[in-house]
Amino acid sequence: MRKFTYPHIGTLSLAIEGLLTGLGLDVVPPPPITKRTIDLGVLHAPEFACFPLKISLGNFIEALEAGANTIIMAGGTGPCRFGFYWVVQREILFDLGYDFEMIVLEPPQGQIKQVLDKAGALYGKCSLGQALSALHTFWRKIKALDFLHAQSLVVRAREAEQGATSKAYEAGLLFLKEARTPQEVQENLERALTLLAKVPRDPAKDVLKIGLVGEVYMLLEPYANLQVEKILGEMGVEVKRAVYLSDWIKEHVFLSSLYLPGGRSVKKAAAPYLRHFVGGHGRDSLGETVRFAREGFDGVIHILPFTCTPEIVAQSILPEVSRREGIPYLSIPLDEQSGEAGFVTRLEAFVDMLRERRSGSKKKQLLK
Ligand code: SF4
Numbered sequence: 104m105r106k107f108t109y110p111h112i113g114t115l116s117l118a119i120e121g122l123l124t125g126l127g128l129d130v131v132p133p134p135p136i137t138k139r140t141i142d143l144g145v146l147h148a149p150e151f152a153c154f155p156l157k158i159s160l161g162n163f164i165e166a167l168e169a170g171a172n173t174i175i176m177a178g179g180t181g182p183c184r185f186g187f188y189w190v191v192q193r194e195i196l197f198d199l200g201y202d203f204e205m206i207v208l209e210p211p212q213g214q215i216k217q218v219l220d221k222a223g224a225l226y227g228k229c230s231l232g233q234a235l236s237a238l239h240t241f242w243r244k245i246k247a248l249d250f251l252h253a254q255s256l257v258v259r260a261r262e263a264e265q266g267a268t269s270k271a272y273e274a275g276l277l278f279l280k281e282a283r284t285p286q287e288v289q290e291n292l293e294r295a296l297t298l299l300a301k302v303p304r305d306p307a308k309d310v311l312k313i314g315l316v317g318e319v320y321m322l323l324e325p326y327a328n329l330q331v332e333k334i335l336g337e338m339g340v341e342v343k344r345a346v347y348l349s350d351w352i353k354e355h356v357f358l359s360s361l362y363l364p365g366g367r368s369v370k371k372a373a374a375p376y377l378r379h380f381v382g383g384h385g386r387d388s389l390g391e392t393v394r395f396a397r398e399g400f401d402g403v404i405h406i407l408p409f410t411c412t413p414e415i416v417a418q419s420i421l422p423e424v425s426r427r428e429g430i431p432y433l434s435i436p437l438d439e440q441s442g443e444a445g446f447v448t449r450l451e452a453f454v455d456m457l458r459e460r461r462s463g464s465k466k467k468q469l470l471k
Pocket of ligand 1: 154186
């Protein structure tokens with residue numbers, strides 16, 4: 104009997120588990136990411152593989168150990184390495200002696216029929232109506248998870264008691280995890296938002312605004328980005344993440360199935376600095392930095408996995424974007440070697456610099 108698993112990618116894991124269960128499939132969720140997960144991925148992956156490949160390989164090993172025998176993985180069309188993740192991971196797992204099947208969902212690129220054929224393998228013991236309802240709930244849940252997350256970033260920067268927002272947010276995630284229908288998703292989102300609204304605020308806080316750009320996996324998975332949003336939020340920074348899963352799915356699944364281009368405004372914003380697609384989110388990181396600058400953000404933090412080619416291209420152009428758009432930025436490559444203490448120190452120094460900059464510009468305005 105097939106027992107399905109998948110890689111962790113932030114809160115998407117909650118929605119995927121609900122979808123697969125709703126389709127009548129047996130699911131073995133990968134255990135939460137820990138140091139052991141990373142160690143397993145690092146031990147068995149090629150040294151220069153991207154960090155997300157190593158973490159998801161660790162997820163698969165732990166899920167197979169827990170009894171899964173069918174892995175669901177996304178594919179890609181390049182030009183970066185993501186399209187080869189599944190090939191590399193599958194070969195490594197076979198070499199390690201695991202007996203399993205891998206179902207790879209490639210981006211539609213207009214070939215919606217091929218995707219549907221593959222998705223047929225995920226069609227469990229349910230009726231068409233149940234499948235459509237599970238998909239509907241999945242989509243609503245992803246949107247609700249994204250909305251709750253964005254709200255938590257606003258609240259955390261203003262909380263009066265450190266950790267209160269994270270506690271409310273975690274409780275809200277559990278509400279959404281439990282939702283089984285679109286209506287329950289809506290009701291549980293409202294319960295979660297009520298919890299967030301009850302977090303006591305400190306109105307005297309001078310809140311900075313920082314945009315977060317970079318490689319998608321690193322932005323979505325808190326374990327991989329060393330909880331950058333939580334750390335900044337607890338420093339009194341309102342973070343706005345450039346990428347949300349619902350936007351990504353809309354662009355890469357819905358629009359690409361209909362041959363419609365997505366992300367026009369980001370591409371337009373990036374165009375004076377980079378006109379070409381360089382793989383992954385490299386061009387978007389530049390376009391989003393431009394947009395954050397024009398929306399009056401205090402700064403931008405760029406998170407990338409060490410050796411990530413598209414983001415290295417963006418990193419090399421960011422100094423010019425920063426100079427011309429007048430926005431400070433901090434670019435941080437992360438991998439399994441990254442230490443939390445050094446990371447926090449860099450964030451603190453950047454935030455201090457932004458506060459100085461803001462108070463300097465306020466003084467200048469008073470002197471005018
Ligand atoms: S975007 Fe970067 S980290 Fe992600 S697969 Fe491509 S090269 Fe690797």
